[in-house]
Structures are given as structure tokens and as C-alpha cells.
Amino acid sequence: MFSLGSLSETHTVRSPAHVEYGSGAVDALEPFASEHDADSALLVTDGELARSGVIDAPRARLESAGLDVEVYDGVAPEPKLSMAEAAAERVADHDLVVGVGGGSSMDTAKLAAALAVTDRPVRDLLGTDNVPAPTGPLALVPTTAGTGSEVTDVGVFADQRDGGVKKVVFSSQLFADLAAVDPDLTKTLPPGVAAATGLDALTHAIESYVSLLRTPYTDTLALRAIELVAENLRPAVTQGPANDAARANMSLAAMLAGQAFVNSGLGAVHALTYPLGMECDLGHGLANGVLLPHVMRYNVPAEVERFADVAAALGVERRSGESERAFADRSVDATFDLLEDVDVPTSIAAVGEFDRETFAAFADVAFEHSEHNIERNPREMDREDVIAVFEAAAAGR
Missing domain, CATH: 1.20.1090.10 (Dehydroquinate synthase-like - alpha domain)
Known part of the structure; x- marks a missing residue:
């Protein structure tokens, strides 16, 4: 089997601030909200998940912490930059951003949170290390088992101005403050x-x-x-x-x-x-x-x-x-x-x-x-x- 090789050189480990994993990990949203003394949250997701009830558990945890929760469900598969812009317009009204869904919803939540703390246009944030400031409190909750977006600082978006070509935003500012990986939320995956x-x-x-x-x-x-x-x-x-x-x-x-x-x-x-x-x-x-x-x-x-x-x-x-x-x-x-x-x-x-x-x-x-x-x-x-x-x-x- 494999060998770890030499540890004679140093390596940097990039990761979110806090990861909760396992059945019931979604419960971590409640103390997360309390820790940040939050009164409201923007829950970023897609319409199908909102209609199916998959978002009910994370929403309930936020509400049990006393938060008013607004749902932005305008995310679609293979998300566009415009979706993050639309979500960002609502972030200023809330204390937390919570992305719930697959990679599309979580990436959109990341970029929306980043846009909310800068006056720069979305395309200025594309590429590497172009997010100028830390986002507000951000939690990511996956409902699929694939992208790993909850523990990365990357977002991928289609740029409609460039023929739908996918563009990447890559910045340590996009790491979640909380990644809540609850496999119970994947049970209904087709x-x-x-x-x-x-x-x-x-x-x-x-x-x-x-x-x-x-x-x-x-x-x-x-x-x-x-x-x-x-x-x-x-x-x-x-x-x-x-x-x-x-x-x-x-x-x-x-x-x-x-x-x-x-x-x-x-x-x-x-x-x-x-x-x-x-x-x-x-x-x-x-x-x-x-x-x-x-x-x-x-x-x-x-x-x-x-x-x-x-x-x-x-x-x-x-x-x-x-x-x-x-x-x-x-x-x-x-x-x-x-x-x-x-x-x-x-x-x-x-x-x-x-x-x-x-x-x-x-x-x-x-x-x-x-x-x-x-x-x-x-x-x-x-x-x-x-x-x-x-x-x-x-x-x-």
C-alpha cells in the first residue's frame, strides 16, 4: 500500500474553522447561531429542495435558536454568477448566511456572502485570492455526498457574459465558519x-x-x-x-x-x-x-x-x-x-x-x-x- 513519504518539508493545511460530522450534525446550527448572537439568517438553496422539505431540518434548527429565516431558493444546477448576485442582495438584511444543498447551493452561498462585504463587482472576485475581506458568519450544510464544497474555499459558476463558460473563485475567505455534514439529509437522494x-x-x-x-x-x-x-x-x-x-x-x-x-x-x-x-x-x-x-x-x-x-x-x-x-x-x-x-x-x-x-x-x-x-x-x-x-x-x- 502507499507510503507517506518524507515529512522533511512543511505543508499548509487549508480547512474550514469548524466541522461537525454525523447523524444529527445539523443540530450544530443552533449553537452556531447563538454564538454569533444572530437574529436572522438567509438560507440559500434551490427550489426543488425547498419544495421537497429537505431544508426543513436546518431551517427548524435556526428557528429554534430564535432566528427569523428567509429562504432564497433561486439556485439551479451548474449555478450562474447572477444567482450569487441575486442572493447577495438579500444578505445585508441578515446576520448569518446558511447554504443548504449540493455544491451549487453551497457555492452560491459562499460567493453571496463574499459579495455582501465588498462593493466590487462579481467578476472582480473571480480567480485566486481576489475576495478582499472576510465574509460574515457562514454555515454550509450538504444534502448530497459528492462535491465536498462544505469544506473547500472554491466556487464554480457559469458566466453568461462569456458564453456560459465556467469561472472559478478561489479564496480562503470562502471557507465556512461551520460545515455541518449530516448524512441524514442525503437519505432521499434519487x-x-x-x-x-x-x-x-x-x-x-x-x-x-x-x-x-x-x-x-x-x-x-x-x-x-x-x-x-x-x-x-x-x-x-x-x-x-x-x-x-x-x-x-x-x-x-x-x-x-x-x-x-x-x-x-x-x-x-x-x-x-x-x-x-x-x-x-x-x-x-x-x-x-x-x-x-x-x-x-x-x-x-x-x-x-x-x-x-x-x-x-x-x-x-x-x-x-x-x-x-x-x-x-x-x-x-x-x-x-x-x-x-x-x-x-x-x-x-x-x-x-x-x-x-x-x-x-x-x-x-x-x-x-x-x-x-x-x-x-x-x-x-x-x-x-x-x-x-x-x-x-x-x-x-
């Missing part, structure tokens, strides 16, 4: 959402583990997250609320993977999902899942030992006399098997029609808007390499 978000967590973990910026800390988190996904995603999808343990372990996996990648960076999967998701209107987690094994297959030659570790974490048993490279290659097969078992396509041909010209345009978008992820990928990639990976992903398993 199977398709559970699959897509779970594969998002797996992508975060694998890309963190082979990132050129990895550390002993991120290695530990990432490898355990891979193991948890391998052991629990299938029952979390197929058994749903009948398997509390699987759903709880997926929440833990997503949180660990989020903490891993925010400290290590990601890789080429996340660069390539930018254009694919835009072109096919494909959710982030699903796009990651479809592309993951194809990028893994490209990367294996550069990190044979690491992908052998990934294979073991995925539950692959090593055959007698099997070479390290052959075992590492089976990490790709195991990932394909997992996709098939949770009913996710193994080829991008299932989500659209493509040709080489389209893939060339995809490569341009990937390098223009996500070159930092390509630079952290363990195997160097040029434009032709990106096109070749897309072609392989279209051909399928």
Missing part, C-alpha cells in the same frame, strides 16, 4: 443523483492522490475516500434510504475528498469536464464520472505505483505474479465496472455526437479556462493529447 455526486467525490479523491501538488496529508484523505466510495457507492445508489451506513460513508468520503483536493489541486478530468459539460448541458458530477476512467488510462504510465494504490483502494485483488503496471491498469477497469454498476455511461457518445473538430474546440476551452488543472495532472498534456483523450472517451470502454 439514485441518479447519488451516483453522479458519488463519482464526483471519487474523481476528487483520485485526482488528488496523483496530483503534482499532493502532500502526505492529502494522500491519507484521498486514499481513504477512494476506499469508502468503492465500498459504499453501489449500495448507496441501489438501496438508498434502506442503507443508512452506505449513505453515511458516502458523506464522509465526499468530505474527505473535498479536504484532499482543496489542499492538493485536481487534474485533467476537471479541465476536460469544462467544455463537455457546457456542450452537453451535463451536470458536473456526471461529466467527471464519464471522463474519469479515460483520463486515468492516459495517466497510468506516469504514476504506476500510485495507480496500483488506487486499484487496491478500489478493492482489486492482485493476481499472483502480476506486474505493478498490470495491476495499476486494473484501476481503470475497476472504475469502468463501478460506472456500469451505478448506471452511468462509460462513453461520452452516450451524451452527445462529436467529431475531431468538436474535440479540438474542447481542447482550446480546456487550456483557456482550466490550464491550472492540466498543469497539476501527473502526465503532461498538450492539445493533441487532450483531443486523443476525448476520442478515447467517445470510443468507450
